[in-house]
Each structure stands twice: as C-alpha cells, then as structure tokens.
Amino acid sequence: MxxxxxxxxxxxxxxxxxxxxxxxxxxxxxxxxxxxxxxxPFRCYEGVTAVRLPLLQKDPAGEHLALYERSRxxxxxxxxxxxxxxxxxxxxxxAWKSIPGNSWxxxxxxxxxxxxxxxxxxxxxxxxxxxxxxxxxxxxxxxxxxxxxxxxxxxxxxxxxxxxxxxxxxxxxxxxxxxxxxxxxxxxxxxxxxxxxxxxxxxxxxxxxxxxxxxxxxxxxxxxxxxxxxxxxxxxxxxxxxxxxxxxxxxxxxxxxxxxxxxxxxxxxxxxxxxxxxxxxxxxxxxxxxxxxxxxxxTPKHEEAALTVPVRPRPFYAPPTQCGIPAAQIIRQRRSAVAFDGVSSITKDQFCAMLDKTLPRDGSAPFDLGLTASCVHLLLFVHRVTGLEPGLYFLLRAERDLPALQQKCHRHFLWRPVVETLSLYLLQTGDFQSTAASVSCGQAIAGESAFSLGMIARFREEVETAPYRYRQLFWETGMIGQVLYLEAEAAGVRATGIGCFFDDPVHELMGLPDDAFQSLYHFTVGSPRDDARLATLAAYRHLEAPVRSEAMPRHPLV
Ligand SMILES: Cc1cc2nc3c(=O)[nH]c(=O)nc-3n(C[C@H](O)[C@H](O)[C@H](O)COP(=O)(O)O)c2cc1C
The missing domain is CATH 3.40.109.10 (NADH Oxidase)
Incomplete structure (x- = not known):
C-alpha cells in the first residue's frame, strides 16, 4: 500500500x-x-429522450450578497x-457570441x-x-x-x-x-x-x-x-x-x-x-x-473527513457604494475580459471587498461546501488601486502558512499589514505591470488591469499526504476564481482567469527555493475594453423553434 x-x-x-x-x-x-x-463542446447521449427543463421566466430574488449569505x-x-x-x-x-460566419x-x-x-x-x-x-x-x-x-x-x-x-x-x-x-x-x-x-x-x-x-x-x-x-x-x-x-x-x-x-x-x-x-x-x-x-x-475510498470552516462573525467587508445588480444578473453577465484599458482604477475599498469574498466563512457560499482547509493564498500585483501604492501584496487565506512563507520568501519582503480586517500584506512597492504580464505568458491582460495575481498553494506536503489532494488544490483555485469573476461584475469591472503562466519565474519572483508552495493559477481584474466586432445573442435562442437532439451541433462553431 x-x-x-x-x-x-x-x-x-x-x-x-x-x-x-x-x-x-x-x-x-x-x-x-x-x-x-x-x-x-456539447456532450449528448444518443438513443434517449431528453426531458426539457423550463427556462427561468423570472430570476430568483436577491441582491449581491444573496450569492454568499445563506440567511437571505x-x-x-x-x-x-x-x-x-x-x-x-x-x-x-x-449567451452566444458571433462574428460574420461564426458563432459560439x-x-x-x-x-x-x-x-x-x-x-x-x-x-x-x-x-x-x-x-x-x-x-x-x-x-x-x-x-x-x-x-x-x-x-x-x-x-x-x-x-x-x-x-x-x-x-x-x-x-x-x-x-x-x-x-x-x-x-x-x-x-x-x-x-x-x-x-x-x-x-x-x-x-x-x-x-x-x-x-x-x-x-x-x-x-x-x-x-x-x-x-x-x-x-x-x-x-x-x-x-x-x-x-x-x-x-x-x-x-x-x-x-x-x-x-x-x-x-x-x-x-x-x-x-x-x-x-x-x-x-x-x-x-x-x-x-x-x-x-x-x-x-x-x-480519489480512493477513504474515511469521511469532517470539516470546520472558520467562523467569521464579522460581516462582509462592504465598499461604501453598494452594488445594485441583482445576484442572478451578476451570474448571467459574467464574462472574461479580453483586454483592459490600462488606465482606470478601482478603489482600495472595492479591492478589499473582493478579496474578502475569497475567504472561507461558516454559513457562506461557496467555501462552506466542505473542501479541506484552505491551502491557497494570493500573490497580488497591484497596478491601479486608488489608496494603495502599486506593488506586490499578499493575501493570506490560512494563517497557519505565514511562518513558512515568511521564512521561504525573499528577505527584503516587508510583510507590512495593510488593513485591520484582512490578512493583507504589502511585500514590496514598485511598478509590477510588465513583470505580471511577462510571468503570465506575456499576456497584456495581467499588466493592463487594476490588479492581477498568482494563486500560491501549499503544495508538496499536501500532495505527499494524499495525491488526490493535487486535484483539490486546483478546485480551490477555481472556486476562488469564480468568486473573483462575480465580484468583478458586482464592482462594475471584469475579470479573466489565466491558466497560461510561467511557473518557476513566479516562484523566483517570490524567492521560493523549493516546491513547498507553488503557483497554480493566475487571475486579472480591471476595466475591460470590449471587442466591438463581436455581437451577443440570447443564450437559448436556438430553442425557440422545436429542437431535436439530432440538431445538436457537431462542432462548437455553428
Ligand atoms: C482555467 C481557466 C484558464 C484560463 N486561461 C486564460 C488565459 O490564459 N488567457 C485568457 O485570455 N483567458 C483565459 N481564460 C478565459 C477563457 O478563455 C474564458 O473563460 C472562455 O473563453 C469562456 O469565456 P467566458 O469566461 O466569457 O464565458 C481562462 C479561463 C479559465 C476558466
């Protein structure tokens, strides 16, 4: 064994x-x-009769925080x-996006x-x-x-x-x-x-x-x-x-x-x-x-593991202006930005409110679904956040890892607390726009946004404890990403997940000498520049006429 x-x-x-x-x-x-x-991109089962589900005529009620809070x-x-x-x-x-001759x-x-x-x-x-x-x-x-x-x-x-x-x-x-x-x-x-x-x-x-x-x-x-x-x-x-x-x-x-x-x-x-x-x-x-x-x-058969999600009695960090977009609409309008304007900022309050939602809380979606204790932290490249000096910051999502990170990262990192209510630290001031873009496979979206980040996971020990933890670390990063996507929409900006990044250059940037921690996923948030060539069509327009499953597209571009 x-x-x-x-x-x-x-x-x-x-x-x-x-x-x-x-x-x-x-x-x-x-x-x-x-x-x-x-x-x-569509799987279907041939030889069965599909049961059509009704589409929503009216979205479930609830404002922004109804995404998270269970009592609402x-x-x-x-x-x-x-x-x-x-x-x-x-x-x-x-939605469907289309350009002449193609839609997806x-x-x-x-x-x-x-x-x-x-x-x-x-x-x-x-x-x-x-x-x-x-x-x-x-x-x-x-x-x-x-x-x-x-x-x-x-x-x-x-x-x-x-x-x-x-x-x-x-x-x-x-x-x-x-x-x-x-x-x-x-x-x-x-x-x-x-x-x-x-x-x-x-x-x-x-x-x-x-x-x-x-x-x-x-x-x-x-x-x-x-x-x-x-x-x-x-x-x-x-x-x-x-x-x-x-x-x-x-x-x-x-x-x-x-x-x-x-x-x-x-x-x-x-x-x-x-x-x-x-x-x-x-x-x-x-x-x-x-x-x-x-x-x-x-994942093999194993013992049921209980999980306690940290109880955070404090309410969510709220920016001074409340988001007026209904929760279901935030979900519906989520999109990946393809480019950022390289100019607009978000406020420090908006920034902190977004980061705060990525923390696991008892009685709050989505982290109370019972993933294991948090292992993923955020290395933040702050470019345009009013009230914060541009630079490299760190959001600690599990206090337990602070000593190991401080010991392994560059000696010159400041680890200076930024706000009282979050474990957010300033590591180093400076302009990290080109560094962020460069480590994200040269993608401009990582430098022209308000901020971008690398998700730094406690790695080797988790994988050595149980190899199936490897998948779960990535799930945790995806969940954080989904929160950031929705938070960006709620704040009137837009986000994009970045799977393409240069792994070890990120570790070198932090001074990490080994694989105790690894960067697993990048993300970027800012004011989007839309691609005017793309038209947007309704999500289920193709169901307005009777559809047979044989009519399923054979190719993603139909
Ligand atoms: C895991 C993951 C990695 C991604 N990596 C990149 C990336 O490196 N660069 C990029 O421009 N978009 C990236 N994206 C965004 C996807 O291209 C986008 O989600 C997809 O085109 C669907 O568009 P939508 O998010 O607007 O629905 C990534 C998305 C995910 C979920």
Missing amino acids: KTQIDSAVSETLLYHEQTKHHYHRYARSAGFMDWANQPN SVSRDFTSETIGAFLELSLGLS ALRMNPSSGNLHPTEGYLILPALPGVIAGVFHYNSYLHALEPRAELPETLWPQIKQHLHSDGFLVALTSIFWREAWKYGERAFRYCQHDVGHALAALSFSANLLGWKVTWLNAVSDEEIGRLMGFDQTQWPEFESEHPELLCFVHRSGEQGIPRDLSREIVSEFSGLRFQGWPNRLSRDHVDWEIISRVAEATA
Whole structure:
C-alpha cells in the first residue's frame, strides 16, 4: 500500500514538473490547432429522450450578497422548475457570441479556451414530470437525458442515509476536450474548470435557499458506478472521468454525512443504463501522461473527513457604494475580459471587498461546501488601486502558512499589514505591470488591469499526504476564481482567469527555493475594453423553434 502511494506521489509530482511552462519551453502540446478535430463542446447521449427543463421566466430574488449569505433566501421546493433554475444559473448557457460566419456559446461557468471539459450529472428522486433516475445535463438543450431509472426503494434509501430531501450532482471531466488544444497541461485546466463549476453550483443553489455539500468520502470508482460509466461504451479517448459528487439540500440542514453506503452504491451496479455518448472528434492524440496523473490522483475510498470552516462573525467587508445588480444578473453577465484599458482604477475599498469574498466563512457560499482547509493564498500585483501604492501584496487565506512563507520568501519582503480586517500584506512597492504580464505568458491582460495575481498553494506536503489532494488544490483555485469573476461584475469591472503562466519565474519572483508552495493559477481584474466586432445573442435562442437532439451541433462553431 505504501509503495503504491509513493509511486502515485512521484507520478503526480512528475506531472506537475513536466507541465510547467518555462520562458524557454512551453509544456508539450500539439503546437498547432487541428481544427478538423476540434472537439464538440456539447456532450449528448444518443438513443434517449431528453426531458426539457423550463427556462427561468423570472430570476430568483436577491441582491449581491444573496450569492454568499445563506440567511437571505427562502428554501424552495425541489421540482423540475427549481432544479432547472439551479442548472440554468450554474452550468447553463449565458449567451452566444458571433462574428460574420461564426458563432459560439458561452456558459455561466467559464472554461479555459471555452472548451468546457466539465459535464454535470444528477441523481433525482421522482418529481412531477420526471422519473427517479440518473440523468446527464445537456446544457445546449437545457434538458435532462435519462440514463437509468431508479427502483422505487432506492431513493428512500439514499434519503434515509443523507437524512434529508434533496438530490445528488456529480461533475466529471472529458480530458480530451482540453488536451486537443493544450496538450499535457490540459489536466490542470480541467481541474480549474471543476472548481469554477463547483462554486457556480454553490452560488446558484444558494439563490434557491439550498446548500451544496461535497460528499468527500465517495471514491471516483463509486461515482463512476453511480453514473453507469462502467456500463458505457465511450468513443476511444473521449471517456469521462469522475471528479466529485455533491448532495444538494435545504440550507438549514445540518450534519449531512459525507459518504454513501456500500449497499447504496452496489444497487447502482444492477441498474440498466441506456444511451450512448456522442463522438466529439474524429481523431485524437493520446497524451498518456494525462491518463497516468488521472490514475495517480483518483480519489480512493477513504474515511469521511469532517470539516470546520472558520467562523467569521464579522460581516462582509462592504465598499461604501453598494452594488445594485441583482445576484442572478451578476451570474448571467459574467464574462472574461479580453483586454483592459490600462488606465482606470478601482478603489482600495472595492479591492478589499473582493478579496474578502475569497475567504472561507461558516454559513457562506461557496467555501462552506466542505473542501479541506484552505491551502491557497494570493500573490497580488497591484497596478491601479486608488489608496494603495502599486506593488506586490499578499493575501493570506490560512494563517497557519505565514511562518513558512515568511521564512521561504525573499528577505527584503516587508510583510507590512495593510488593513485591520484582512490578512493583507504589502511585500514590496514598485511598478509590477510588465513583470505580471511577462510571468503570465506575456499576456497584456495581467499588466493592463487594476490588479492581477498568482494563486500560491501549499503544495508538496499536501500532495505527499494524499495525491488526490493535487486535484483539490486546483478546485480551490477555481472556486476562488469564480468568486473573483462575480465580484468583478458586482464592482462594475471584469475579470479573466489565466491558466497560461510561467511557473518557476513566479516562484523566483517570490524567492521560493523549493516546491513547498507553488503557483497554480493566475487571475486579472480591471476595466475591460470590449471587442466591438463581436455581437451577443440570447443564450437559448436556438430553442425557440422545436429542437431535436439530432440538431445538436457537431462542432462548437455553428
Ligand atoms: C482555467 C481557466 C484558464 C484560463 N486561461 C486564460 C488565459 O490564459 N488567457 C485568457 O485570455 N483567458 C483565459 N481564460 C478565459 C477563457 O478563455 C474564458 O473563460 C472562455 O473563453 C469562456 O469565456 P467566458 O469566461 O466569457 O464565458 C481562462 C479561463 C479559465 C476558466
């Protein structure tokens, strides 16, 4: 057992090293865009009859803080309408963008390269108009594709185990979707995307008075059995990999178990799964290091771990002007900025209010869904924040890491506290615009914004403790990213995730001598410059006429 874990740790560390971008060499990828094999961004199951979900006629009520605070929304009943609303505001389409001759869909959740490797599945009790069963969520049709019907006794068994009404949601990844463009580094991006989707689920649930609890003790193999993946004929290289399983329940429910019993899981092996997954590309490249790291970091069956999220009695840090945008609208209008104006600033209050939302709080979405204790901190490149000197700053998201960071980082860093209410430190004053752009693969968006950042994770010890923590570190960064995306919209600016950065130059900038801490994801926030050539079209305009699943686009650009 020990040697098995040791080899999984080595495999994971090797993957991480091998997929670093360096100034002199990018991580391995095809090096060109094989447009003929661009994967279809929409998975559908052929041979099943999809159950269309209603689209929201009126968004759930709630202002900005209703995204986070649990006390603000009344729990809605579980119906096909409310579950449709939950999915629409998390994994649904948000718009189509078009230029003459081409259009492509955007979603509520972002994705590296807009490739969308994350798929969503539900296990539902019987609801009016919907049988109890296992379903795939088809975001193009906003529909549930039935994969298996549950026998009458099974949901009551699940409900009894979890002590509550609700339903289960699983997220899975199709690595090929991302690897088509990004090659070996793609596994990392898939994990970021899972984190974004997970936070998106938590926010949309909260607007309906529901809470998402991650069932952390369920293994990947068990999730695969629940979804019928062991009975599914996948097109070669296009199989889906289980990432996580969550229970969605009313917000007030406490003490939800974080596992499922072996008896429940084994019942799913007896179900008859129907439908076959559509083929996404004609030809593929086998990035076999991705299969190896996926295996090394798969979650095994393990003990249910309790989690206590820090209780922060203090209210959220509020900027003097309240955001007037309704919570659901913030979700709907989230977009990635493609360029920044390089001029406009945000205020120190706005900056602190955004950072404050990235901290885990008891009774607040999304970090109370039960990820392990925070391991990710923010190294901030402050360019245009009025009230703050430009320079390098650090937001500590877990106090425990301060001594190790101070000991490992450059001696000349000041570690000077900036505000009383946040563990925010000034490290060094100066103009870091070109440094930020340069370490972010030369992308101007990291220097022309109000601020950009690198997410610095406690790394080696976590991976050595359990290789599956590697995935969870990326999920945490994705969740932080989703908060920053929404906070930027609430503050009247815009954000962009940055998966492309030069890993070790960031570590050198900090003076980090080893891999105790590693930068895993970058982000940037500022005043956007829009691309006037792009037109925006309504998210579900294609459903206005009757649609058959055969009409699903074969290619992302339709
Ligand atoms: C994990 C991740 C990494 C990303 N990396 C970059 C990047 O390096 N550069 C960039 O311009 N955009 C990046 N993006 C933004 C995506 O391109 C964007 O999310 C996608 O095109 C969908 O657009 P939307 O966010 O407006 O829905 C990234 C997004 C995610 C989620």
